[in-house]
Amino acid sequence: MLTHLSLKHFAVVEEAELTFGPGLTVISGETGAGKSLLVDALGLLSGLRADSGVVRHGAERAEVVGGFALDDVPAARDWLQAAELDDADGTACLLRRVVRADGGSRAWINGRPVTIGQLAELAALLVEIHGQHEHQALMARGSQLALLDAFGRTDAERAAVAAAATHWSTLLGERERLNQQGDVSDRIEWLEHQHAELERETLEPGSIAELQADHRRQAHAADLIAACDSVFGRLGGDDDGAVARELGRARSELQRVAEHEPRLDEVDGMLDAAAIQIDEALSLLDRIRSDLDLDPSQFDRIEQRLGRLHELARKHRVTPEELFGQRERIALELEQLRGAGQRLDALDGEIAAARSAWRSAADVLGDRRRTAAQALAAATTALIGELGMGGGRFDIAVEPVEVDRPDPQGGERVEFLVAANPGQPARALRKVASGGELSRISLAIEVAALGLDTVPTMVFDEVDSGIGGGVAEIVGQKLRALGASRQVLCVTHLPQVAAQGHAHYRVSKAASEGVTQSQVGLLDAKQRQEELARMLGGVELTREARAAAKRLLSDVG
Structure with missing residues (x-):
């Protein structure tokens, strides 16, 4: 879980310190105030390519630091231990990224310098970003397959396939070594x-x-x-x-x-x-x-x-x-x-048997995946309709592939497909054009999967783009429901979504000596009601807007 985020000379933010807890945290602010900068900062910690544009004008460098608790992330603890980058007790880790004004950047994990690839590899175990940019976690087929397997609870079947693949691979390696010996x-x-x-x-x-x-x-x-x-x-x-x-x-x-x-x-x-x-x-x-x-x-x-x-x-x-x-x-x-000749003769039979054993295990896994795909697709399609995409359809293609070498992942290729409107053919999720639709589809998938994704922190950027009214309220409810099992951060401009948060940050901007600066503040109950009133009524806060904001908060409880 993300526990804190520190920004220094990052874009229009001179300096900011944010702390996070479990549940749903919402981030709001006026247009152009820099709400999505927090998502961009997490993107840098996730290994995205650095750009000198993120360095605040007049500064030599920008710095982003994120702290994560690892109590419920055994995969991240194992990764840190294997890379010899864990701290004393292994219960937390600190990611740091510095971008210089000339565009160069460096990264650290727990105070030790690492490559950007290492930073990205670890961050993928800690945070998923669902937004309108290229760092969409669910765009990658590997992430799609992992989510489907989590939904289908295929741990035992995947372990059987991996073991069969290892045995098959070992025998192939032995035969290759013997063949390389030639005439002995x-x-x-x-x-x-x-x-x-x-x-x-x-x-x-x-x-x-x-x-x-x-x-x-x-x-x-x-x-x-x-x-x-x-x-x-x-x-x-x-x-x-x-x-x-x-x-x-x-x-x-x-x-x-x-x-x-x-x-x-x-x-x-x-x-x-x-x-x-x-x-x-x-x-x-x-x-x-x-x-x-x-x-x-x-x-x-x-x-x-x-x-x-x-x-x-x-x-x-x-x-x-x-x-x-x-x-x-x-x-x-x-x-x-x-005995090499005799062993070669025996290996041919053993390899054929190992391939058959892998195929049998892979077929069982494939059947489980197809059953899970139907259930997940149906649940996600229903949720897409609730989220303002009536007539939209979500499918999961589970296509068998021919394998000549052992594959521990099984014998299928998985692709998430979406038809955003009635009558349209389903296309790959990664090719969906609308950023708002893409965010809502990602939310629907995660909610349908009941938070089974192993990544503890999910970030949704502008998930409510292009919607309003009752659909916005449903989006907020779904985000809050997802927050029961995962830490959720959501950048929003809708009061119906913001009201559902367990915590609320506001991003504001002001000009100082001709330079625009953004500030980020955690809102208390009264400030939160005022922010919701602003989101409802615009610049001028009326009695009606304040009453509506109070009602939104009371409805959430």
Whole structure:
């Protein structure tokens, strides 16, 4: 929902701040005061092409800022999160557009610069503009299809079609990749040679580390043997200075006098533990010494094997430790290539089945759409008559299309058609010439769809153009009814429509130093009655006009 709109140096508006709530907000004002500038401002926030004409005379730039609450717009929250443009709690967003006097423009979302395309993509999830300009939301076939699906509640059927399309597309991609491989016999022969080379070596995890350890041991065998012999002699040799002998003598000396000092028993226990540790060290040292052998031929064999491993690693551009994984990858590719022909044969059948499954799901969706189209067209046609277009007709063409590739949207093309007058052929909604008719038709569609459109804010510009009296009152009632489920903003010049608003803004103009300026103000109850009287009676406010305005407001309740 749109919560606030800020304008600065925008056309004839020097500066304005507007706040919005739920329900229907109406905007009125004298002719030429700039009522539709608010719609134009929202259009800029929706990504419309910027024009230097929107920059107020004498200013360097125009700025428009719109704040939106996202509590009921999960699609917008998901979009912001995916684009990494969400704020701290994800419950609101701020759109900003600046247009320079030279015609250039920039855009921001939540204070971060974005492209105009990104701005338009997000705005399409937040606001729909129904008016007399090119930013009509319902002109796009994609929006028409989305509205029809919402009306027909086709979520389950669309999900089934999308899933079938994804499966079909995956199989087509696999077949394309296999076909691109062409004749793989040379590749198989080359991979078999590489795999055989790697198979001749022991490459399992840990084996190379063990081989490298053996290499280091053999390379330093002489030093290791000498060190082991020397330490063995110092710890447990036959010399009087050997540590094991000295410990034994020390313990004997302490044991002779320990009865006179009990704490010496603790010292003796420590020396006993040390003697045990030295015995275990000597035992391990002896085993290590027994394993050591100066064998030049064994050293040469280890070096040759390490050399082969390093050569293979360079050939495959991996480390020696990664050769095992490389061998597994080659084996897997070989298996896939050898079965490519069989897989291609199987894919043809799977693709045919996937296409058939998509077709079946698309047919079910198409049936639901055609049923929904009849109901929506009938309801909209009835409303068009109520809105002053008696004899007008609204149709929805649901035309099947041939598809060669999977389409997650289904197998139909949808077009909204309108015949504004009796006897006229129905034409595409986007080709309807009258702006007022177009706005009223859009209103009828939205009301008939019971606000099922997922976009939370709808803007109607001059929806009451060319009507009056009882029809104007009906238009106002329909707008108010739509406001029960969506936030609605309406620019109007009719008091019967303005009276239906939950909130009312007035746009006024005045000349200052020869420059026209527009101001926008939220009306209280008394001001609103005066504005309705002006709309009813013109410049001179009579007692009758004020009474009629009061009656309009009281009728709404």
